Amino acid sequence: MSSHQAPRPPLIQRIWAARISYLLLLPTLLLLGVFSYYPAFSGILYAFQEVEPGFDARWVGLSNFRRAFTDEVLLASIPNMIILLVGNVLRTTILPLIVAVMISHLSGARLRYFFQTSFLFPIVVPMMVIILLWRGFILDPNVGMLNQFLGLIGLEFLQQSWLGDHSTALGSVIFVGFPWIGGIGFLILYAGLLSIPASVMESARMDGVGPIRRFFTIELPLVLGQLRLVIVLTFIATIQDFGGMLVLTGGGPGTATHIPALHMYFYAFRFEQFGYAAAIGVLLFVLIFALTVLNLTLLKSKMED
Amino acid sequence: MTAQVKREIPSYICLAILLVITFVPLVGMVLLSFKTNAEIHTNFWGLPRDWNWHHYTLAISRSYIYIMNSIVVCTAATAGILLLSSLSxxxxxxxxxxxxxxxxxxxxxxxxxxxxxxxxxxxxxxxxLGLLNTRWALLLPYMAGGQIFGIFLFRAFVAEIPRDLFDAARLDGANEIQVYSNIVIPLSLPVLATVAITSMFGLYNDFIWPLVVINDPAKQMFSVAVTELANDATVDMGVTLATYTVGCIPLLILIAFGMKYFVRGVTSGALKA
Structure with a gap:
């Protein structure tokens, strides 16, 4: 059965001998070829074309990209995206990490499980329902819980049209989902903390290390890998997911919450300028790629210090 | 021991407060769903004076078709993903x-x-391809994209199965399909569950893709349809909230059976990090 010292048969013969393997992989490869690889390449080609309904696509060189760099609405959406990137990274790392650390140090296993499960429970609510709840019943100026609560405790002067006002819209969008714990970031960080060997914690306790120092000298360095993963996932989601923003604000008021991915959506599916939309998609892909690489190298070098 | 518990009191207080804040929107959703518009304005925080169960009959009748659409598409796509990823x-x-x-x-x-x-x-x-407004527009891309993560998990898992098992089966004259269905599948039930639960979750929540490829309201998924239902001003807000609550039921059932597998699915990516 095992291969002897005999010379390897020619490649074509080995391929034929393994035909059953290729046959079993065929459905996977076919689907990926048509629905993943092909659009990835055609998307890049579309970015250099003008593609509009009723007309044949025609090559326009770099003009879609040139247009992107002079499109004032698109340019106005970039600062919003940067604020969202920072805000979302903070909200998917800080509180989830603190809560995960707290839970991991509770002495009862049942209590740890109770808190982990309870914080996770809100995932049974569909993402879009969470968005709609916040839009219609928490941030809404009339029936929203937030304004009701401010009225209840006598702070009427703080009541706002949270999503409707230029100055508060973007901040309110970031605030959606507060306290932001039940997501996958929390799970990933918690799993990372649980994988820290008990002996490390034990010897820290012997040395009388307090919780703050323990966090910065042991836990934070040891979950840096998980933290890096959460940050990368957050970056990717923030740049490309426009569904929440579409439903929350539609990018408004004005361009107060407009983001590039939403711009791409509007140009593709409202104005049907698919070439220009594809070019924005390519630019966002490049951005995601660059940020992922940057994130990996920066945090890696920090870890090696 | 008591000193230990005493030291943990601040943690308990913080966790309890955060837990309450986490649950306020959910509890509010359910409680407000029973109230009439008038009561929402006059008695926002209290328990409902009348439990208007008819909000729920109305909510079910207006969202039933979309929830069924979502269940059909998610189940079919997940079945395809399981088959493809276990095989590959x-x-x-x-x-x-x-x-x-x-x-x-x-x-x-x-x-x-x-x-x-x-x-x-x-x-x-x-x-x-002429697939707009058909279930294939959802199913085929879902299966294509969803299988990659599954292939990873299955590859790692099957590699751990002792080689002897496969050799013994081959000696007994089992063919590829028999090895796959008699050894790989029975042994990898936990992986099947993990991939099934994670992909069901992702697909039930997917919003952008059905939004752009399905125009026919009768074929729409719940995640998109609910944003239309939310704007329907002809019904009480309580009915809208009841609709949201009803939309949670499929995921609630999924979590009741498979919380463990969901956690495993999410963290299996993290432990490699």
Whole structure:
């Protein structure tokens, strides 16, 4: 059965001998070829074309990209995206990490499980329902819980049209989902903390290390890998997911919450300028790629210090 | 022991407060769903004076079709994902063939492919194939994209199955399909559950893709349809909230059976990090 010292048969013969393997992989490869690889390449080609309904696509060189760099609405959406990137990274790392650390140090296993499960429970609510709840019943100026609560405790002067006002819209969008714990970031960080060997914690306790120092000298360095993963996932989601923003604000008021991915959506599916939309998609892909690489190298070098 | 518990009191207080804040919107959703518009304005925080159960009959009748659409599409796509990823994961773990690593790397590379790059071209492809407004427009891309993560998990898992089992089966004259269905599948039930639960969750929540490829309201998924139902001013707010609550039921059932597998699915990516 095992291969002897005999010379390897020619490649074509080995391929034929393994035909059953290729046959079993065929459905996977076919689907990926048509629905993943092909659009990835055609998307890049579309970015250099003008593609509009009723007309044949025609090559326009770099003009879609040139247009992107002079499109004032698109340019106005970039600062919003940067604020969202920072805000979302903070909200998917800080509180989830603190809560995960707290839970991991509770002495009862049942209590740890109770808190982990309870914080996770809100995932049974569909993402879009969470968005709609916040839009219609928490941030809404009339029936929203937030304004009701401010009225209840006598702070009427703080009541706002949270999503409707230029100055508060973007901040309110970031605030959606507060306290932001039940997501996958929390799970990933918690799993990372649980994988820290008990002996490390034990010897820290012997040395009388307090919780703050323990966090910065042991836990934070040891979950840096998980933290890096959460940050990368957050970056990717923030740049490309426009569904929440579409439903929350539609990018408004004005361009107060407009983001590039939403711009791409509007140009593709409202104005049907698919070439220009594809070019924005390519630019966002490049951005995601660059940020992922940057994130990996920066945090890696920090870890090696 | 008591000193230990005493030291943990601040943690308990913080966790309890955060837990309450986490649950306020959910509890509010359920309680307000029973109230009339008038009561929402006059008695926002209290328990409902009348439990208007008819909000729920109304909510079910207006959202039933969309929830069923979501369940059908998610289940069918997940079945396809399970079949494809278990088969391919097995082949990558147990077969030797030329270009195996090249092909596998080509699959891994797809994990770096963000949806934002493929949204527009994939839409144009589906349109040109004449699939817009059909379930295939959802199913085929879902199966294509969803299987990659599954292939990873299956490959790692099947590689751990002792080689002797496979050799023994081959000696007994089992063919590929028999090895797959009599050894791989029975042993990898936990992986099947993990992939099934994670993909069901992801697909039930998917919003952008059904939004762009399905126009026919009768075929729409719940995640998109609910944003239309939310804007319907002809019903009480309580009915809208009851609709949201009803939309949670499929995920609630999924979590009741498979919380463990969901956690495993999410963290299996993290432990490699």
């Amino acid at each position: 994961g097995y082949v990558f773990a147990r077969h030797e063939f030329p270009f195996k690593n090249t092909i596998f790397m080509a699959l891994i590379a797809l994990l770096m492919l963000p949806a934002v790059l493929t949204l527009v071209p994939l839409f144009l492809l589906v349109r040109d």
